[in-house]
Amino acid sequence: AQSVAQPEDQVNVAEGNPLTVKCTYSVSGNPYLFWYVQYPNRGLQFLLKYITGDNLVKGSYGFEAEFNKSQTSFHLKKPSALVSDSALYFCAVRDIRGGNYGQNFVFGPGTRLSVLP
Amino acid sequence: DAGVTQSPTHLIKTRGQQVTLRCSPKSGHDTVSWYQQALGQGPQFIFQYYEEEERQRGNFPDRFSGHQFPNYSSELNVNALLLGDSALYLCASSSQGVLVKEQYFGPGTRLTVT
Numbered sequence: 001a002q003s004v005a006q007p008e009d010q011v012n013v014a015e016g017n018p019l020t021v022k023c024t025y026s027v028s029g030n031p032y033l034f035w036y037v038q039y040p041n042r043g044l045q046f047l048l049k050y051i052t053g054d055n056l057v058k059g060s061y062g063f064e065a066e067f068n069k070s071q072t073s074f075h076l077k078k079p080s081a082l083v084s085d086s087a088l089y090f091c092a093v094r095d096i097r098g099g100n101y102g103q104n105f106v107f108g109p110g111t112r113l114s115v116l117p
Numbered sequence: 118d119a120g121v122t123q124s125p126t127h128l129i130k131t132r133g134q135q136v137t138l139r140c141s142p143k144s145g146h147d148t149v150s151w152y153q154q155a156l157g158q159g160p161q162f163i164f165q166y167y168e169e170e171e172r173q174r175g176n177f178p179d180r181f182s183g184h185q186f187p188n189y190s191s192e193l194n195v196n197a198l199l200l201g202d203s204a205l206y207l208c209a210s211s212s213q214g215v216l217v218k219e220q221y222f223g224p225g226t227r228l229t230v231t
Binding site: 032034036041042043044045046049051090092094095104105106107108109110 | 121150152157158159160161162165173175207209216217219220221222223224225
């Protein structure tokens with residue numbers, strides 16, 4: 001079964017400092033990995049994805065993620081955090097059970113990021 | 118270009134009642150998925166519709182059913198509501214194809230069962 005773990009419930013970082021939100025995964029076959037962000041009372045917004053290719057993926061709002069196959073990790077990073085980055089972040093892996101129609105995800109439990117001014 | 122829209126925004130129901138939630142996908146998308154997000158948890162996949170048929174289903178009971186219309190919009194129906202059905206219900210749309218694509222999510226419907 002595929003699964004995603006986000007080992008930290010909460011991450012606190014000062015504005016202007018680099019931030020990292022951790023994600024590890026367990027999949028059968030090739031991992032297709034995604035990061036989403038959720039602001040209060042809002043749906044999920046897509047940040048970035050890893051399908052294949054370079055291990056460093058760049059996404060929206062200055063975020064990037066590093067894919068590490070040996071460590072089965074896909075950590076989200078940003079060089080300089082903003083207060084407006086404070087939100088709930090979800091790591092997800094594509095669910096392969098759907099076959100050709102399988103565009104659905106298995107989500108991690110989420111990590112709440114607080115950027116302090 | 119309109120994104121994914123959902124209605125209603127909030128809903129309060131009583132145990133045992135039935136509820137219908139609605140979703141319109143992003144323009145150009147033909148596939149709709151529904152997720153349940155309980156408080157403090159990640160979204161859990163309910164089912165997916167493509168070409169007006171349920172194509173994949175998560176670990177949810179038959180009380181949860183759905184429909185997709187020819188214009189690709191979709192409904193989620195929940196019968197015999199339980200207190201545990203209280204959650205944010207998210208609709209996501211995408212388009213079929215060989216490429217692995219992200220899903221676009223709507224703002225959700227907050228369902229409270231009392």
